[in-house]
């Protein structure tokens with residue numbers, strides 16, 4: 001049991017590290033495009049860009065996944081996957097839904 | 113032209129090169145780039161190896177409503193809107209950036225761009241002059257390009273309600289699984305028949 005738990009923690013750590021490194025790479029390459037792809041605010045993008053490897057490693061070594069599920073409504077999820085769509089249409093639908101999400105993230109971050 | 117700074121002119125030339133590479137028409141270049149028509153034509157020939165095509169296609173908002181064009185237009189406009197909010201660059205650069213992002217997205221999907229640069233530009237103008245709007249799909253909550261002042265409530269997008277032809281083509285290609293999916297779609301059509309086919313023309 002404990003061995004299995006250790007294994008899971010390690011897998012989560014691996015994904016966290018890969019995710020953080022990719023996110024940082026994207027932000028450094030093209031800040032606005034990265035904000036679009038990751039769905040993060042400009043403040044968070046700047047923070048990601050400025051993080052040291054030591055900080056990233058420390059954050060990644062967690063029992064919690066750092067990347068959250070972005071198709072987080074059943075309606076959106078089933079709209080994208082649940083209709084036997086071909087890959088191109090599925091990707092297009094995803095792109096449109098994620099764009100809206102990214103905008104919402106931004107709007108929510110701005111105090112009303 | 114003489115009162116312009118050298119750096120300013122370099123910027124204009126860079127802008128023109130970017131636009132020509134993306135496939136912008138001459139009329140568009142003339143309205144966006146502060147270079148003479150002669151210089152623009154010379155640049156165009158140098159980059160493309162041919163003279164710029166004459167005449168602007170008579171675009172109407174209807175093109176953006178057809179099945180695949182609507183999907184691609186919606187993808188692009190969502191990106192453009194995001195870029196407009198988050199980037200403090202000039203409008204034409206925002207257009208270039210979002211069009212490149214659209215091309216990247218299309219390349220990642222292994223498909224062909226349907227929306228050319230001039231159509232993308234024209235669409236932005238249609239939005240600016242309130243001829244097009246984004247309508248929110250009541251099923252997937254995605255935002256899709258629609259005629260302005262169209263019925264806003266109960267709108268179902270082209271991806272949640274594909275035309276029956278697209279459903280059948282996929283069913284035939286995909287065998288049993290596809291047919292099952294097509295069946296579900298057919299049920300959807302029956303239950304939620306909206307007047308006017310929800311923005312499809």
Ligand SMILES: [Zn+2]
Nearest residue numbers: 249252269272
């Ligand atoms: Zn939809």
